[in-house]
Amino acid sequence: MANPAVLILLGPPGAGKGTQARMLEEDFGLVQLSTGDLLRAAVAAGTDAGKRAKAVMEAGQLVSDDIVLAILKDRMAEPDTQKGIILDGFPRTAGQAAALDDLLSASAQQVTAAISLDVVDEAMVARVSGRYTCAKCGEGYHDEFKLPATAGSCDKCGGTEFKRRADDNAETVRERLSAYHAQTAPLIAYYDGKGLLKRVDAMGAISDIRTSLASIVKTATA
C-alpha cells in the first residue's frame, strides 16, 4: 500500500486552514491534526505543557518548538493517522519543518504537498475577531459573515452553546499575523525549493476553495 498522505496547510490566522482541513477530512478520509487544537486541549486539561503554553498563546506568540513537537509526536503515534494527515498550524518555524522531515523519514515517509492559502492580511483581522464555534460540534460561525439560520442555535447540530477563543481579538490577531510573517511565511520558500508547494487563492467562497484544494490533493496523492 502507498504511504499515507502528509498534507500541510500554510497560511496566516483566519486564512481558513481549519475550515478547509475539516472539508478535506470529509472529502478524502484524512485526519486533521491541528497543533492549535492540541495545545488548547493541553491548556484545558492543565497539563505541564498546557501551563507553559497558556500565556504565550494568549499573547499571540508562538509556543516553543519543544512543547509543540512533543504534543505533535504523541498525536502522530495514534493509529488513525495511518489514514493520512492534514497538518493545520504545523510546522510554523524552520525548526519545526526540519523536525517534521526527520520524524517522517524515520518511518520512510515524506511530505506529500504543502498548500499555501493565499489571503490579504487586512481582511484577516475582521475574519478572526468575529469568529466563534458551536461548543458541541465545532461548526464555525462569524458575527458578520456567517450567522446561524436561527439565532442562538447551531445549523448543524441544534446546539445552543457557542465558544470564542481567548486569542481571537483584534489586538492579538495583529500579533499573530506578525509572528506568521516573521517565522512561518519563510516556509513557503522552503517547500517551494523542494518542489512541494501548491498555492490557492483563499479570498473567495469557501466552496470554491474546497474545490481547488480537492483537485490539488487528488493530483498530489495520485
Ligand code: ADP
Ligand atoms: P491560528 O492559525 O488561527 O493563529 P491556531 O489555533 O493554529 O490559530 O494557533 C493558536 C495559537 O497556538 C498560536 O498563536 C500559537 O500560540 C499556538 N500554536 C499553534 N500551533 C503552533 C506551532 N506549530 N508552533 C508554535 N505555536 C503554535
Ligand code: ZN
Ligand atoms: Zn453544532
